[in-house]
Amino acid sequence: MGGFAWVTLATNDSYSLGALVLAHSLKQSATNHQLAVLVTPGVTKSMRVKLGSVFDVVQEVNILDSKDESNLRLLKRPELGVTFTKLHCWRLTQFEKCVFLDADTLVLKNCDELFERDEFSAAPDVGWPDCFNSGVFVYRPSVETYDKLVQFALEKGSFDGGDQGLLNLYFNDWAHKDISKHLPFIYNMCSTACYSYLPAFKQYGSNVKIVHFISSTKPWLQYFDTESRQVQPAGDMHHLKSVLQCWWDIFCSLIHPNLT
Ligand code: UDP
Numbered sequence: 001m002g003g004f005a006w007v008t009l010a011t012n013d014s015y016s017l018g019a020l021v022l023a024h025s026l027k028q029s030a031t032n033h034q035l036a037v038l039v040t041p042g043v044t045k046s047m048r049v050k051l052g053s054v055f056d057v058v059q060e061v062n063i064l065d066s067k068d069e070s071n072l073r074l075l076k077r078p079e080l081g082v083t084f085t086k087l088h089c090w091r092l093t094q095f096e097k098c099v100f101l102d103a104d105t106l107v108l109k110n111c112d113e114l115f116e117r118d119e120f121s122a123a124p125d126v127g128w129p130d131c132f133n134s135g136v137f138v139y140r141p142s143v144e145t146y147d148k149l150v151q152f153a154l155e156k157g158s159f160d161g162g163d164q165g166l167l168n169l170y171f172n173d174w175a176h177k178d179i180s181k182h183l184p185f186i187y188n189m190c191s192t193a194c195y196s197y198l199p200a201f202k203q204y205g206s207n208v209k210i211v212h213f214i215s216s217t218k219p220w221l222q223y224f225d226t227e228s229r230q231v232q233p234a235g236d237m238h239h240l241k242s243v244l245q246c247w248w249d250i251f252c253s254l255i256h257p258n259l260t
């Protein structure tokens with residue numbers, strides 16, 4: 001087999017809504033590549049049917065838990081244990097190369113050029129830019145790499161209890177070795193950047209191709225006025241109103257009507 005695919009992950013129905021909006025945004029970007037979603041038993045049957053209407057592949061996988069409760073507690077994000085499930089993306093060996101996208105990302109412009117990059121390419125993390133953010137990355141499916149990652153996870157764990165800490169330890173030469181594996185920030189613009197560096201956001205924001213709604217800035221958690229059909233983002237998030245509105249426009253026009 002071969003070919004390229006965009007891959008995401010959902011362990012429950014709320015993240016599945018994110019995955020559905022993401023898939024529609026990829027289609028609107030006129031991508032030439034296939035769409036795949038990894039789901040766990042927590043995703044309902046009816047939601048899988050909906051995912052199947054947009055994604056070419058809906059693949060069930062098991063939850064891998066980091067079993068690192070203390071670290072997870074430190075992070076105050078106990079739910080991140082499930083992000084170890086991301087490792088299953090390496091098992092999609094029917095594809096030659098893939099780009100993984102978190103379900104809380106939204107594609108604003110065609111990004112098919114990402115498939116010209118090699119494993120392991122990712123953009124810097126806003127909190128510690130010598131680490132990459134694991135919400136968007138280019139990789140090559142391989143059962144061998146999957147086995148090595150799981151082995152590594154069991155032996156070394158993850159310094160933040162989630163997949164990002166693990167992947168940064170595994171691909172530990174990313175910061176220094178090969179600049180071509182550093183994706184520009186416009187491929188993974190973390191939503192908090194809009195207020196942590198507002199002048200840069202004002203200068204370069206229109207170039208953004210993929211926006212990533214990290215931590216508690218999830219689009220589905222924003223206030224949405226059903227009368228005016230306008231999202232009303234809280235606090236500093238109002239800088240991102242137009243992209244949040246894009247997310248909600250897709251949700252209202254293409255997803256919500258088919259949910260019942
Ligand atoms: N995820 C999921 N269910 C969860 C938590 C996470 O399916 O309960 C998946 C989903 O694809 C999500 C990714 O794992 O986008 C990473 O988690 P999240 O985006 O919440 O982390 P953040 O980007 O905020 O660090």
Ligand code: MN
Nearest residue numbers: 102104135214
């Ligand atoms: Mn995310």
